[in-house]
Amino acid sequence: MSIDTTGSAPSGGPSDEAGGSRQTAAPAARTAVVIPAAGKGLRLGPGAPKALRELGGLPMFVHAVRATARAREVALVVVVAPPDGAEGVRELLDAHGPGSGVELSVVPGGGTRQESVRLGLKALPPWVDTVLVHDAARPLVPAATVDAVAAAVRGGAPAVVPALPVTDTVKEVEPRGDGPEPVTGTPDRARLRAVQTPQGFAREVLVAAHDRFAAEGTEGAGGAGATDDAGMVERLGVEVVLVPGHEEAFKVTRPLDLVLAEAVLARREER
């Protein structure tokens, strides 16, 4: 395993988006995973940045790296670290990384998820043709889900998202800061899906989507409502398709999610 923290391509090669001329040798698999891990985790409550919070004695992002590195198609994992925490993340990967043949790279992140993903994309070497974007906050995603997304992209779909049916009834409202919120509609639940990560893309499609949003200057404002990468790709007019997600790919967002994640991990270890 080799780890690069410079923000350039792994093994010393520069990013092709940076216009560098050196090339890294292309492995047989050409899929890379970008793991945005630079968020603060405000909804989880006070403490270290969420990706560094421990689950089963290991930082959450380490689980996400291991889970995605286990997938057959993945040759490179780029971790997008808290802006001032890249060195610490590199040291944690040195100590607890997957130890497989997968290449690892660490780059500092930005102020929004969208910015962080864009910084991760800039660190990809030229040989990558398929990119999966996976939240560090979804540490327990099964490798089979990662493989299913990668396989669908490699099979020709430009954008693939794992998703599950929605179990609650969902209301549209007129948002109010305080007081009761008027309901403006009830979408047909049969047509709704809750989307997860990793979301997989043909590299050029994802880069085009991020370039467009960055050019429009909406990155800092949360991407004008683009809370996931697929949402940005949809706005390019590119078709996005769904594959089955997995219950254990849930996102650790609030304190109760961490309790659930510990329980799922403990159950796995019992098996």
Ligand SMILES: Nc1ccn([C@@H]2O[C@H](COP(=O)(O)OP(=O)(O)OP(=O)(O)O)[C@@H](O)[C@H]2O)c(=O)n1
């Ligand atoms: N500036 C940011 C914000 C978020 N993320 C990452 O995006 C993923 C999904 O975001 P979310 O669950 O919202 O994480 P946080 O932003 O950390 O949470 P919160 O909104 O509660 O602060 C996480 O892995 C998080 O680390 C990131 O890399 N850079």
Ligand SMILES: C[C@](O)(CO)[C@H](O)COP(=O)(O)O
């Ligand atoms: C990308 C995502 O995990 C898909 O469900 C989600 O949109 C991230 O949202 P967050 O508000 O950044 O947690």
